[in-house]
Amino acid sequence: MSIKGVIEARCPKGCEAFEAEIWSFIHGDKSPELREAVAAKECNLLVCPECQGLFFAEAPYIYFEPAADILAFVFPESFRAEEERWRRKMAEDFISLKKALGGKMPLDTEPELFFGLDDIAALLNAEAYRAEEVEVMEAVAAELGLCLYRVRRGFARRLGIPASLPYAPARKGEVVTRANMIAGLQKLLAANDRLTAYQSYLDGLRASAEQALPPARV
Numbered sequence: 449m450s451i452k453g454v455i456e457a458r459c460p461k462g463c464e465a466f467e468a469e470i471w472s473f474i475h476g477d478k479s480p481e482l483r484e485a486v487a488a489k490e491c492n493l494l495v496c497p498e499c500q501g502l503f504f505a506e507a508p509y510i511y512f513e514p515a516a517d518i519l520a521f522v523f524p525e526s527f528r529a530e531e532e533r534w535r536r537k538m539a540e541d542f543i544s545l546k547k548a549l550g551g552k553m554p555l556d557t558e559p560e561l562f563f564g565l566d567d568i569a570a571l572l573n574a575e576a577y578r579a580e581e582v583e584v585m586e587a588v589a590a591e592l593g594l595c596l597y598r599v600r601r602g603f604a605r606r607l608g609i610p611a612s613l614p615y616a617p618a619r620k621g622e623v624v625t626r627a628n629m630i631a632g633l634q635k636l637l638a639a640n641d642r643l644t645a646y647q648s649y650l651d652g653l654r655a656s657a658e659q660a661l662p663p664a665r666v
């Protein structure tokens with residue numbers, strides 16, 4: 449679940465400081481409305497009680513979305529000048545967080561450092577776009593009777609490939625192979641040629657005979 453904290457907020461216009469509640473830990477899977485706020489660059493937006501001006505809290509927060517392998521340490525834009533310092537802080541906090549979350553954190557989740565509003569919002573919006581393409585693909589694959597191979601989300605993101613891939617077993621019960629994945633992708637693209645991420649992945653697979661399949665989601 450998501451957690452709030454209290455900070456002493458200072459309006460950039462120099463008004464009197466005030467106490468404000470902000471989100472310090474956001475669980476994107478469990479709090480979709482907060483995921484939307486981060487994606488819309490509205491998270492931890494405060495209203496000054498004196499001048500009614502809007503400004504963002506000068507406080508870091510953690511954005512966690514285990515289903516997508518996202519663990520983001522988000523620092524205010526003004527912290528960027530001291531990136532190395534905050535990178536060290538992130539490494540320390542990551543160790544404490546791992547202990548606090550116990551087995552709830554996927555073991556291969558890598559923490560990522562963000563500053564300001566734009567980059568974390570861009571990541572979440574790009575993930576939403578990719579998820580839509582996967583949804584369309586899975587609907588087409590179901591119609592065509594193709595099997596699905598689900599890739600670890602963080603791995604797919606780093607490689608820029610779809611997180612769910614179709615394959616066409618040559619006989620019943622055949623496991624996924626490079627060859628039956630190429631066959632599955634060809635059938636998919638023959639039925640729907642707008643799935644551009646799948647065309648790119650097929651081109652890459654064909655271009656390199658040694659290319660191994662990406663690791664499966666567990």
Ligand SMILES: [Zn+2]
Nearest residue numbers: 459463496499
């Ligand atoms: Zn103010």
